[in-house]
Amino acid sequence: MGKINKKIIIIGAGIAGLSTGCYAQMNDYDAVIFEMHNKPGGLCTSWNRKGYTFDYCIHNLAGTGKLKLRKIWQELGALIDEEIINHEVFIRVEDEQKKELNIYTHPGKLRKHLNTISSEDKDLIDDYLNAAHSLLSADFFSLGMDGLITKLRIIPNLFYIIKWSNITLKQFAQRFKNVFLKKAFPHVQYDMEGSDIPMFPHLLFMSGFEAGDMGWPKYGSLEFSRRIEKRFKKLGGELHYNSLVKKIIIEDNKAVGVILEDGREHYADEIVSAGDGHNTIYNLLDGKFTNEFIDNYYQSYDYSQEFGLQIFMGLNRDIKGETHALALILDESLEIEGRKRNSLYVEIFDSATGLVPEGKSIIKVVMKGNYNYWNNLNSDKESYRQEKETIFHKVVEILEKRFPGIKEDVEVHDVTTPITVERYTHNFHGLQVWSPPKGMFKVMIKGLSRTLPGLKNFYMVGQWAEGMIGIPNAAFSGRNLIKKLCKKDGKKFQSIIHKVNKYYSSQ
Numbered sequence: 001m002g003k004i005n006k007k008i009i010i011i012g013a014g015i016a017g018l019s020t021g022c023y024a025q026m027n028d029y030d031a032v033i034f035e036m037h038n039k040p041g042g043l044c045t046s047w048n049r050k051g052y053t054f055d056y057c058i059h060n061l062a063g064t065g066k067l068k069l070r071k072i073w074q075e076l077g078a079l080i081d082e083e084i085i086n087h088e089v090f091i092r093v094e095d096e097q098k099k100e101l102n103i104y105t106h107p108g109k110l111r112k113h114l115n116t117i118s119s120e121d122k123d124l125i126d127d128y129l130n131a132a133h134s135l136l137s138a139d140f141f142s143l144g145m146d147g148l149i150t151k152l153r154i155i156p157n158l159f160y161i162i163k164w165s166n167i168t169l170k171q172f173a174q175r176f177k178n179v180f181l182k183k184a185f186p187h188v189q190y191d192m193e194g195s196d197i198p199m200f201p202h203l204l205f206m207s208g209f210e211a212g213d214m215g216w217p218k219y220g221s222l223e224f225s226r227r228i229e230k231r232f233k234k235l236g237g238e239l240h241y242n243s244l245v246k247k248i249i250i251e252d253n254k255a256v257g258v259i260l261e262d263g264r265e266h267y268a269d270e271i272v273s274a275g276d277g278h279n280t281i282y283n284l285l286d287g288k289f290t291n292e293f294i295d296n297y298y299q300s301y302d303y304s305q306e307f308g309l310q311i312f313m314g315l316n317r318d319i320k321g322e323t324h325a326l327a328l329i330l331d332e333s334l335e336i337e338g339r340k341r342n343s344l345y346v347e348i349f350d351s352a353t354g355l356v357p358e359g360k361s362i363i364k365v366v367m368k369g370n371y372n373y374w375n376n377l378n379s380d381k382e383s384y385r386q387e388k389e390t391i392f393h394k395v396v397e398i399l400e401k402r403f404p405g406i407k408e409d410v411e412v413h414d415v416t417t418p419i420t421v422e423r424y425t426h427n428f429h430g431l432q433v434w435s436p437p438k439g440m441f442k443v444m445i446k447g448l449s450r451t452l453p454g455l456k457n458f459y460m461v462g463q464w465a466e467g468m469i470g471i472p473n474a475a476f477s478g479r480n481l482i483k484k485l486c487k488k489d490g491k492k493f494q495s496i497i498h499k500v501n502k503y504y505s506s507q
């Protein structure tokens, strides 16, 4: 008689769920994924409107170059080397007089550019670029792949981590003598309202660029997710779409199965939730397996989040020759959600991205969004719809100044809010995981809720399990869980590299 593999049920086919499924199959577990949507990816998604592919997620993906993290994408069959787009400029900040700060991804070019803008800031510029360079050797982006001992390689960098975590982009910018750099520098990290984010994550990005490791996969987020979905299926995994899990079945404090929306029950040896943390803990499990730390975490979140609001426009115009990302400092502030905004973050996708045909392009504008604001409006569908239209018109008016004639070229537009994200992914209040107000170090080591107190044979993976955003973190999370299960079952963990070529997706 053949060996019977252990069965694992996975809730959700986002990157974490798909990754868990792939590594489960590589290690002789039988994985079954139930996904509520009709496609893979979760947040890592795109959609089509009149021939334009609006890409919701990936700005930059760690692991596209030569650093260690690349291995996970090779194992998951997620990337095709020839299709990685590496931008020459990470972001261009433009002021009202069209003065430019270009954050070149090549450190030599960036140094030259910054020194040309302000020779009197040479020492500060050196400090900035040397800090980014010094983080390169620690290869921070692959930390999640390593065991505790290997993680200790960050120790020589502790001084830098503390130093640069305690200073925000805005505070650092104030050290420039040059007036334009003082004004422009706070916008360099996705223009995240400029002020409060620390220098450390920005420096990590710059070190990633230096390693050629923060590219963008051609065809965008959904195609990236679909490749991992395909890998899962080729490994023999079972995936069911339109299958919302409503409850986790518990017997003697042990997870034994799930109940779907249609009432069907499915049983397995291990149950993994790769879906939203709040819904898993307080609805699927009725809040029976939690603790003070987890409860405090979910009670302490901020209703506003970066990337919460996105405005997409499909343009009958080729915007070739522009940098991919722009932060436009505005001469007149823009009021959205009752808040004034003094800049606009814009991304441009031309036909080289594979998201639009030749001669067309897409503009995506990304800003902070507030769940409560949209949730209140959503009680009256027409007001909600109208407010999205108003925002689109406000934004296109501003863009008209930078790209004259653009209003006429918009063939299709779309606006996403936290309500959109809540509807399609069930993520708590349409937001991503956020850093806990207390206990960040603990979360970095142990995650937020990889297991739940008192519940056996149940695991969580993905952003809510780890307390960490990022596509690589979601993928590691699944890989690390399967490693752990292999250890529990006395098996040697195996991972298999799968080289994909450009014909892979269409097969």
Ligand SMILES: Cc1cc2nc3c(=O)[nH]c(=O)nc-3n(C[C@H](O)[C@H](O)[C@H](O)COP(=O)(O)OP(=O)(O)OC[C@H]3O[C@@H](n4cnc5c(N)ncnc54)[C@H](O)[C@@H]3O)c2cc1C
Binding pocket: 011, 012, 013, 014, 015, 016, 017, 034, 035, 036, 037, 040, 041, 042, 043, 044, 056, 057, 058, 059, 060, 061, 062, 243, 244, 245, 246, 274, 275, 276, 279, 307, 424, 425, 426, 427, 432, 461, 462, 463, 464, 468, 469, 470, 471, 472, 474
């Ligand atoms: C706008 C935006 C831009 C981003 N840009 C980047 C970037 O440039 N680079 C980067 O590395 N990261 C980026 N991120 C972060 C990254 O996308 C996420 O951290 C990551 O995709 C989370 O993956 P996940 O699998 O943990 O969760 P999710 O993507 O939320 O997946 C969860 C899945 O579970 C399903 N599900 C939930 N509940 C149920 C249920 N009850 N039954 C069945 N299915 C269920 C959902 O439908 C979903 O498919 C971005 C995020 C956002 C929102």
